[in-house]
Amino acid sequence: MNPPIVSSSCPITLIGGVNPASATLSEVLSIASLVVAADGGADHALAAGVSLEAVIGDMDSISKAAQDAFKDVFHPITEQDSTDFDKALRHIDAPLVLGVGFSGARLDHELGSMTVLVRHPERRCILIGEDTIVLLCPPQITLDLPMESAVSLFPMAEVGCESDGLRWPTGGLRFAPDRQIGTLNKVDGTVTLRPDAPKMLLILPRSALGVTVQAMLQDDVRWPARAR
Numbered sequence: 001m002n003p004p005i006v007s008s009s010c011p012i013t014l015i016g017g018v019n020p021a022s023a024t025l026s027e028v029l030s031i032a033s034l035v036v037a038a039d040g041g042a043d044h045a046l047a048a049g050v051s052l053e054a055v056i057g058d059m060d061s062i063s064k065a066a067q068d069a070f071k072d073v074f075h076p077i078t079e080q081d082s083t084d085f086d087k088a089l090r091h092i093d094a095p096l097v098l099g100v101g102f103s104g105a106r107l108d109h110e111l112g113s114m115t116v117l118v119r120h121p122e123r124r125c126i127l128i129g130e131d132t133i134v135l136l137c138p139p140q141i142t143l144d145l146p147m148e149s150a151v152s153l154f155p156m157a158e159v160g161c162e163s164d165g166l167r168w169p170t171g172g173l174r175f176a177p178d179r180q181i182g183t184l185n186k187v188d189g190t191v192t193l194r195p196d197a198p199k200m201l202l203i204l205p206r207s208a209l210g211v212t213v214q215a216m217l218q219d220d221v222r223w224p225a226r227a228r
Helices: 022-031 041-048 064-069 084-089 107-119 206-218
Strands: 012-015 034-038 054-057 074-076 097-100 125-128 132-136 141-143 150-155 159-166 182-195 200-205
Touching: 012 022, 012 041, 012 084, 022 041, 022 097, 022 206, 034 041, 034 084, 041 064, 054 084, 084 097, 084 107, 107 125, 107 132, 107 200, 125 206, 132 206, 141 206, 150 159, 182 200, 200 206
Parallel strands: 012 034, 012 097, 034 054, 054 074, 097 125
Antiparallel strands: 125 132, 132 200, 141 182, 150 182, 150 200, 159 182
């Protein structure tokens, strides 16, 4: 287990290297006012006038202006075997992390971020894009979403997922990225999901952010850390 650099009993906003839209950042800050930057995310915080609890990363993407502004909260991690998102997430201890600035640019970076969610299942995190949100589905989650809303399940490895409230039930299915996936499902009632392993990504419309945050904070049952 990595010792935390930042610990909080409240949700934390984590800003990545892709410049988030101002409306997105404002919405997320209204939910989680404590902010950490992953490397170059510090430049976006500086431009938005946001104070930081910490800057975590290998510091190869941050400007001199941001280095000077946040030098008192710098936490360099120089190893090159993980992304800055990985470095930051594994050193934050909070009930929930809301990540902005990790999607909308390079696809390989987005895919890398999805992998980090699975690599650290004990760190509950929602990544927020302009159109969708994505999270590692916890052991159980119940969501009151508008009827017909899109619900996509994408397995990162073999995993089962019992469900209620979906138009196409998932019970009894074995999902895997090279076989069965669960994208483009629809809400048909109160949705409850119960994956049997920390391997299932849940992708929802951006409008579902508030409901999802509330559901995650109400039920803090979480996956254990992976054995290293």
